[in-house]
Amino acid sequence: MTPLAGCLLVSALLFSIGLAGALTRRNAILVLAGIELMLNAGNLNFIAFWRFGPHPEFLTGMMFVIFSIAVAAAEAAVGLALILAIYRHAHTSDVSEITEMKG
Amino acid sequence: MGMTVSFLILAIMTLAGGVAAMTLRRLVHCALALAVAFAGLAALYLNLGAEFAGLAQLLVYVGAIAILIVFAILLTPTRAAGEEAGLQKAFSPAGLGGALLALAVFAVLAWAVVTSSVARQPGAEAAPSASMQEIGLALMQRYVLPLEVIALMLTAAMIGAVILAMKEKRTGAGSGQSPELRA
Numbered sequence: 001m002t003p004l005a006g007c008l009l010v011s012a013l014l015f016s017i018g019l020a021g022a023l024t025r026r027n028a029i030l031v032l033a034g035i036e037l038m039l040n041a042g043n044l045n046f047i048a049f050w051r052f053g054p055h056p057e058f059l060t061g062m063m064f065v066i067f068s069i070a071v072a073a074a075e076a077a078v079g080l081a082l083i084l085a086i087y088r089h090a091h092t093s094d095v096s097e098i099t100e101m102k103g
Numbered sequence: 104m105g106m107t108v109s110f111l112i113l114a115i116m117t118l119a120g121g122v123a124a125m126t127l128r129r130l131v132h133c134a135l136a137l138a139v140a141f142a143g144l145a146a147l148y149l150n151l152g153a154e155f156a157g158l159a160q161l162l163v164y165v166g167a168i169a170i171l172i173v174f175a176i177l178l179t180p181t182r183a184a185g186e187e188a189g190l191q192k193a194f195s196p197a198g199l200g201g202a203l204l205a206l207a208v209f210a211v212l213a214w215a216v217v218t219s220s221v222a223r224q225p226g227a228e229a230a231p232s233a234s235m236q237e238i239g240l241a242l243m244q245r246y247v248l249p250l251e252v253i254a255l256m257l258t259a260a261m262i263g264a265v266i267l268a269m270k271e272k273r274t275g276a277g278s279g280q281s282p283e284l285r286a
Contacts, residue, residue, distance in 0.1 A: 002222060002223060002224070002225055002226065003107075003110070003226065004221070004222050004224070004226050005216055005217070005222035005223070006110065006114070007110075007147075007151070008212075008216040008222060009213060009216055010114040010117070010118065010147075012209055012212035012213055012216060013118055013209060014117065014118060014121055014140075015208070015209070015212065016205040016206065016208050016209035016212070017118065017121040017122055017125055017205070018121065018125070019201075019204070019205040019208055020125060020201055020202050020204075020205035020206075021124070021125030021126075023200075023201030023202075023204060023205065024125075024197070024198045024201040024202060025125065027130060027181070029130065029172060029175050029176055029179070030124075030125070030130070030133055032172075033124060033125075033133065033134075033137050033172060034125060036137070036164075036168065037121055037124070037125075037137075037140065040140075040141065040144050040160075040164070043144070043156075043160075044144060044147065044148075047147075047148050047151050047153045047156060048151065050153065050231075051151045051152055051153065051226070051230065051231065052224075052226030053226070056231030056233070057231065057232075059233060059237065059238060059241050062153060062155065062156055062233055062238065063238075063241060063242070063246050063249075065148075065153070065156045065159075066155070066156065066159060066238075066242075067249055067253055069156075069159055069160060069163050069164075070163075070253045070256075070257060071253070071256070072163075072164075072168075073163050073167065073168065073257070074256060074257055074260035074261075075260075076168045076171060076172075077171065077260055077261060077264040078260050078263055078264050078267065080171055080172070080174075080175040080264075081263070081264035081265070081267035081268040082267055083175060083179065084175065084178060084179065084267070084268045085267050085268060085271075087178075087179040088271070092181070093179045093181065094181070
């Protein structure tokens with residue numbers, strides 16, 4: 001197996017772990033953690049393609065990872081603030097108990 | 104050339120951290136396992152020759168986001184002292200469905216990786232150069248517009264997060280705050 005395929009497989013596994021966590025955990029904070037893991041799996045793909053791809057001198061994958069880390073940081077800050085606001089309102093961070101908007 | 108031993112060790116560390124973060128029962132343990140997974144990813148970036156991305160990952164994820172998650176866990180205590188009901192009950196339909204869906208996604212991704220012709224090309228042996236100087240020049244010349252946009256977006260996100268997490272003011276409620284907010 002080539003190194004690129006190894007990186008892509010690790011990234012796919014990490015993405016599935018994050019997806020399983022985001023789908024099955026009931027605490028909103030851990031759902032957010034699962035989403036962060038999925039974002040990181042995407043970043044690992046960018047780095048792998050930059051490292052083993054045809055034109056590394058343009059630094060495209062590297063730039064994408066830097067901007068993606070910035071976006072993920074903003075997302076985590078806003079997400080955790082939202083969870084705090086919901087917790088203050090509903091006194092729980094369990095996503096299966098917050099059913100006010102259920103039709 | 105196959106994968107190096109260091110890559111395998113770091114990959115196993117990252118994946119073990121990820122699995123632990125998604126399966127442990129105590130939330131604080133989950134946050135610490137998540138920090139291990141992020142640190143493993145940073146080491147993987149360094150291993151692949153992306154020093155700047157690895158150090159940025161270490162600073163932002165291990166330094167900031169993991170700590171932010173710990174703060175959020177401590178600020179939202181659940182009934183059983185930081186313990187939640189873990190995964191949905193081992194074989195509940197929802198938990199099983201989520202795990203099966205993730206497994207299906209992994210099967211499709213792995214099939215795509217294994218059968219693609221791109222993954223069979225050997226790629227460059229030596230790590231491409233990405234010095235701080237080159238990254239700085241690229242950020243200041245070619246990618247200057249995205250850099251400014253991301254700066255604006257980070258500012259907006261921070262202001263938004265502060266406004267969201269601020270205490271709500273109840274208008275027209277007389278005392279201004281509800282009793283449980285004052286506590």
